[in-house]
Amino acid sequence: MKNVFKSNMEFSTTQFDGFYIATNSASHCYLQQEAVLEWVATYEEDKWKQTGLSFEDAVQKFGTKAVRVKKNALNNGNDMVEVIDGFSETKMSFDTPKQAIAWLETKVPFSMKLAEFI
Numbered sequence: 001m002k003n004v005f006k007s008n009m010e011f012s013t014t015q016f017d018g019f020y021i022a023t024n025s026a027s028h029c030y031l032q033q034e035a036v037l038e039w040v041a042t043y044e045e046d047k048w049k050q051t052g053l054s055f056e057d058a059v060q061k062f063g064t065k066a067v068r069v070k071k072n073a074l075n076n077g078n079d080m081v082e083v084i085d086g087f088s089e090t091k092m093s094f095d096t097p098k099q100a101i102a103w104l105e106t107k108v109p110f111s112m113k114l115a116e117f118i
Contacts, residue, residue, distance in 0.1 A: 005031075007101045009110045026109040031100055034093075041100035042091045043108045049085040058083055 003010040004020060011020040011031055022029035028044040048068065051058055058067045058081050066084040073080035090107070094100040 005097050005101055007098070007105075008112055009101055009105050009108075011101070022104070022108075022110065024111045025104070028087075029104050029108055029110075031097060031104075033097075039094045039097050039100045040091055041094060041104050042089060043104060044087040044089050046084045047086050047088050048082040051081050051083050053081060053083075055079070055081050 004013060005011055009022055009029070010024045012023050014021055018033035020031040022031075025043070027046075030042045032040045032042070034040055053061065055067065055069055062083045068082050070080040070082065072078070092100070092103055094103065
């Protein structure tokens with residue numbers, strides 16, 4: 001079931017009661033109803049670290065999506081190669097799911113489908 005909260009950011013149910021996952025966000029986003037009657041919104045962002053590998057070697061080892069290059073970023077003018085090294089998580093508590101989703105929508109890019117015109 002999609003868009004269980006009828007919001008711009010769409011959430012679907014999971015196998016766990018009171019735990020929802022965003023289906024149209026750029027990062028992993030979650031909404032969870034806690035036992036103390038609060039809603040916890042969470043999103044994850046990739047953490048990047050510099051590597052001594054060449055771009056080609058980093059791509060071969062970690063894959064294209066896990067490697068980025070910052071042009072001329074090093075003191076000597078060379079490019080800096082970075083790879084994804086885990087993720088960081090940010091959480092906030094809210095009284096309602098509407099408040100939690102509104103906060104997530106300001107923190108994480110997401111896509112929306114345009115309504116079809118008849």
